[in-house]
Amino acid sequence: MTNAHDTSWVRRNRMTLTPLMFLLPGVLFFLVYVISPILQSFNISLYEWDGLGEATYIGLGNYQELMSDRAFETSLWNNLKWLALYLLAIPAGLFIALFLNQTITGMRLYKSLFFFPFVLSQVVVGLVFSWFYLPREGLLNAVLSFLGMDAINVLGDPTMATYGIIAAGLWPQTAYCMILYLTGLNAVDPEQIEAGRLDGAKGWRMLWHVILPQLKPATFIAFVVTIIGALRSFDLISIMTNGGPFGSTRVLSFYMFEKALSEYGFRMGYGSAIAVVLFLIMLVFIGYFLWSMYQDEKAARR
Amino acid sequence: MFPTPIEKRSRGAQITYQTLVPLALIMWLLPLIAVALFSVRPLADFTNGNYWGVPSSFEFFTNYGKVFLESDMPRYMWNSILITVPTVVGAVALSCMTGFALGIYRFRGNLIIFFMFIAGNFVPFQILMVPVRDLTVSAGLYDTKLGLVLFHIAFQTGFCTLFMRNFIRALPYELIEAARVEGVAEWRIFWYVVLPLMKPAIAALAVLIFTFIWNDYFWAIVLTQGPDAQPVTAGITSFNSQFVAQYHLMSAGSIVAALPPVAMFFLMQRHFIAGLTLGAVK
Structure with missing residues (x-):
């Protein structure tokens, strides 16, 4: 193919201009x-700001208020519980995967049926589990009473509610892992x-020394x-308890929303301060993820 | 293969395994099975406290008929479609381009832009909430489908770019070099050489994004209100307050709301899983 503009400026700089044009809209x-909303x-x-009127600059005032805010403390603790317990999805997912990694007839269908809670929206998962936990109508208590145990009100009990929600969250997350x-x-x-x-490795030893090292990329993504x-x-949280009972199931993301955009008031500045804290926590992990991806990139440079 | 294939075990072990798998599946899906059973019961069963016994009648058509005919559910579903489909098209189109630029060309800042997309894709939604809501309100797009679509496209471009760029990186680079030697213009390389090879990635991303966006709840309640623009995830809460404590109808409603991504998953399973597990194998 010959081009009349062979020596034009555009053609000479095409290796710079093309990626630029392709990147621009995205x-x-x-x-x-x-990016700009983060900043x-x-x-x-x-600022102290109700979202409509004038915003008043108050420096770190919102952050100072956070330090003595009991609800913020509860949210932070709950976030830690979520982090720690949610990670159970990884060994649980590995366990189910090992259980299902066979080739009997119908296995494909079984695998997809095990997986499909992940496809449900969290809203539906939340509804399904809040009905499952219902004190009177719920299946959980039907099973418990069948086993001769006392009925429990998972979501109505401040000491249990967060764990009940995390269990609901683990369901799709385990499927994903x-x-x-x-x-x-x-x-x-297979070799x-x-x-x-041949070296006599079996069961656990095989899993730990031979299989798991090869599953490292999967584990990283998990x-x-x-x-x-x-x-x-x-x-x-929003669907199952709306932060209750007595605010015991709040986490930072939910508390932020509550402060900034619900009937409890429109405190945009305070809400943003909570969001910033959550963002900084996440940034630690994001930094780590990016760093390990960067190591991979360096290794794969062509 | 690990664990040892069951065919190599004793007959007893095989039979045990074959009965264990369906049992485990029933346990696993128990909460969902309960909802499915609720959704075909008549109201009378709930007032009589007959939650788990034999249903006194089979009311599949009555219950699901009510969901479609006596509530705003069809409107919410239609909103969800009008939000999800344009987002899929937009995000896939944008990321085909960004993925091409970042995957094929070497220039300063390539990795930085790429990492910006990845990092942005991981941030908590709440850090974006107030400014994005302001932006949407001041653009006159609050409580419109377009307002949601624009944000979703922008945010999903992060994940899609990660996906597309890595996919394009894995294509044989010689193809592009060969085309360049032939003197093919760069945009034609994109259109005639790279894009046709990206079909599996496009299919995988399309089903994934469809599911993600269909299932979005947070942005739906931040950027919309009421049945004019709200998707089904947000609408279902109003649906549930319309039918408070009528578990048969609420169950039927949530099953209807969950169905499109489930159907999408079972129809496009291979692509869906390929997309979700990209990078799980090196």
């Missing part, structure tokens, strides 16, 4: 809707298993999505 969108939130967190590990197991090198068998998922938890 980057622009992302800057407007994601704006930092700024708003320094399971599918990651099933894919990983599919690609495990290494054979070699391990960590990323589970940690992000734990810190993003909002829908389930």
Whole structure:
């Protein structure tokens, strides 16, 4: 193909201009809707603002208020519980994946049925579980009374409610980790298993020394999505308890929403301060994720 | 294969396994099975306290008929479609381009832009909430589907770019070099060489984004209110307050709301899982 503009400025600089043009719409969108709002939130967190009238600059006032806010403390603790317990999805997912990694007839269908809670929206998962926990109509208590145990009101009890919600969250999250590990197991090198068998490795030893090292990429992704998922938890809390009973199930993401955008008042500045704290917690993990991806990139440079 | 294939075990172990798997599945899906059973019961069963016994009558058509004919559910569903489909198209289109630029060209700032997309994709929604809501309100797009779509496209571009860029990186680079030697213009390389090879990635992303956006709840309640623009995830709460304590109808309603992504998953399973597990195998 010959081009009349062979020596034109555009053609000479095409290796710079093409990626620029291709990136422009995506980057622009992302800057407007994601990057700049992050910076704006930092700024708003320094103001007292109801979202409509004039904003008053109060410096770190919102952050000082956070320090003595009991609800904030509860939320922070609950976030930690979410983080710690949500990670159970990873071993649970691995366990189910090992259980299902067989080739009996109908296995494909079984695997997809095990996976499909992940496809449900968190809203539906929340509803399904809040009905499951219902003191009178719920299946959980039907089962408990069948086993001769006392009925419990999971979501009405401040000491149990958060765990009840986390259990609901673990359901789809475990399914997600399971599918990651099933894919990983599919690609495990059969020769290494054979070699391990010849060395007398079996069961746990085989899993720990031969299989798990090969599942490392799957484990990494499982960590990323589970940690992000734990810190993003909002829908389930909003649907199942709306932060209650007595604010015992709040987490930072939910508390922020409550402060900034619900009937409890429109404190945009205070809400943004909470969001900034959540963001900084997340940033630690994001930093780590990016760093390990960067290591991979360096190794894969062509 | 690990664990040892069950065919190599004793007959007894095989039979145990084959009965254990369906049992485990029933346990796993128990909360969902309960909801499905609720959704075909008549109201009388709930007033009589007959929650788990044999239903006194089978009311599948009555209950689901009510969901479709006597509530705003169809409107919410339609809103969800009008929000989800344009978002899928927009985010996939934008990320095909960004993925191409970041995957094929070497220039200063390439990795920084790429990492900006990844990092942005991980941030908590709350840090974006107040400014995005302000932006949407001042653009006159509050409580419109367009307002939601624009934000969703922008945010999903982060994840989609990560996906597309890595996919394009794995394509044989010689193809592009060969095309360049032939003197093919760069945009034609995109359109005629790279894009056709991206079909599986596009399919995978499309089903994934469809599910993510259909299931979004947070942005739906931040950027919309009322049945004019709200998608079904947000609408279901008003639906439930319309039918308070009528568990048969609420169950039927949430099953209807959950169905489209479930159907999408079962129809496009291979693509869905390929997309979700990208990077799980090196």
